[in-house]
Amino acid sequence: MALFEYFPNYIWNLSVAIAMESGAQLGEIIDMCQPIKDAAAGGADAGTPQFMKAWAAMGDKLLGLAAEDEAKGRNFSASNKLERASLYLITAERMQGHGHPGRQETYDKAREAFDRSTALGTLNRERVEIPLDKGTMPALYTRAPGEGRKPVVVFCNGLDSCKELLHWTRLPHELARRGISTLCVDQPGSGEALRLQNLPVDPHSENWASKAVDWLEQQDDVDPARIGMTGISLGGHFAPRAVAYEQRFASGAVWGANHNWREVQDKRMAREGENPVPHYWAHVHWAFGAEDQDDFLAKSEEMNLNGHMDRIKVPFLVTHGAKDRQISVGYADDLYDQLVNSPRREKVIFTDREGGVEHVGADNIAYARDLLCDWFAETLGGETA
Numbered sequence: 001m002a003l004f005e006y007f008p009n010y011i012w013n014l015s016v017a018i019a020m021e022s023g024a025q026l027g028e029i030i031d032m033c034q035p036i037k038d039a040a041a042g043g044a045d046a047g048t049p050q051f052m053k054a055w056a057a058m059g060d061k062l063l064g065l066a067a068e069d070e071a072k073g074r075n076f077s078a079s080n081k082l083e084r085a086s087l088y089l090i091t092a093e094r095m096q097g098h099g100h101p102g103r104q105e106t107y108d109k110a111r112e113a114f115d116r117s118t119a120l121g122t123l124n125r126e127r128v129e130i131p132l133d134k135g136t137m138p139a140l141y142t143r144a145p146g147e148g149r150k151p152v153v154v155f156c157n158g159l160d161s162c163k164e165l166l167h168w169t170r171l172p173h174e175l176a177r178r179g180i181s182t183l184c185v186d187q188p189g190s191g192e193a194l195r196l197q198n199l200p201v202d203p204h205s206e207n208w209a210s211k212a213v214d215w216l217e218q219q220d221d222v223d224p225a226r227i228g229m230t231g232i233s234l235g236g237h238f239a240p241r242a243v244a245y246e247q248r249f250a251s252g253a254v255w256g257a258n259h260n261w262r263e264v265q266d267k268r269m270a271r272e273g274e275n276p277v278p279h280y281w282a283h284v285h286w287a288f289g290a291e292d293q294d295d296f297l298a299k300s301e302e303m304n305l306n307g308h309m310d311r312i313k314v315p316f317l318v319t320h321g322a323k324d325r326q327i328s329v330g331y332a333d334d335l336y337d338q339l340v341n342s343p344r345r346e347k348v349i350f351t352d353r354e355g356g357v358e359h360v361g362a363d364n365i366a367y368a369r370d371l372l373c374d375w376f377a378e379t380l381g382g383e384t385a
Contacts, residue, residue, distance in 0.1 A: 003017050045279055130212055154183050185208075240252060314379075323358060325359060
């Protein structure tokens with residue numbers, strides 16, 4: 001199994017792969033990528049304005065086609081097109097540097113399309129806002145079917161994802177199928193919390209994860225004794241940290257181990273490993289609310305799980321791709337080895353046999369998604385059949 005590599009640089013290919021795994025149509029991918037193939041040769045940073053223009057244009061075309069469907073009362077078809085329009089616009093926005101002309105407008109348009117798709121498609125997701133000590137944490141709540149109180153999983157972002165991309169992994173869909181609800185959050189430093197409220201990353205993720213638990217405990221369809229936590233990519237720091245310090249979580253998992261992300265920054269300064277987005281250093285300075293590189297390195301010092309994982313006393317699953325080009329597979333070993341007080345710990349490294357070998361399964365997310373959903377069904381009391 002390998003990443004679909006259309007362009008001569010990893011960062012652009014990663015974005016295309018994420019879009020394909022999130023519900024893109026292959027023909028639309030080809031139409032967007034063919035005209036900008038030459039621009040990619042200039043490097044991941046240099047060509048991003050052309051990338052944004054091509055992907056945003058496809059998003060705009062789909063918005064127009066959706067409006068035609070809606071005018072004819074074909075709301076489900078309109079929703080399908082709005083869903084892809086939002087995906088392409090979010091992909092276009094995600095690839096731009098902080099402050100790039102048109103970036104904010106593209107993000108606003110993507111969010112509006114997503115919300116409209118929810119309404120027209122009567123989709124199982126509700127936008128909610130969870131109060132924080134400062135500002136709010138926007139989230140998408142997907143409910144498990146049936147009556148009574150259900151288990152729920154809090155699902156958090158990595159460095160450069162958003163709650164919409166979390167939803168498009170179809171983890172909430174598969175969890176609901178297993179009788180478990182999902183809360184996809186834009187925690188501080190990601191998604192709306194960063195873009196619209198300027199809330200920076202908090203390495204002490206229990207601060208905002210505890211607020212999510214507070215909110216869930218107030219919902220009459222949630223079983224407060226069966227709340228789990230997972231995160232993707234840099235969420236591989238946030239989720240274990242939160243489970244270690246928030247005692248109300250009953251189970252945890254990581255979709256990619258990120259055991260010592262501060263150390264990863266030293267490797268990136270030495271040009272070891274691949275970056276997840278163009279304009280990488282500008283992005284992390286923005287996400288962490290840092291004035292410069294020294295300030296960022298100081299603020300990211302706490303992004304290290306060593307010395308904390310023995311606090312986890314609930315079941316915990318560690319997953320990682322064997323050929324992850326961003327985050328060393330060795331960090332999965334570190335995390336697993338330090339879960340000494342977990343009553344049920346498991347480590348799964350995805351290999352060529354099944355796929356999902358790249359960073360958080362960008363080459364094929366199906367195996368990690370199924371595994372995480374089965375894990376939470378088994379540890380929170382859902383169904384696997």
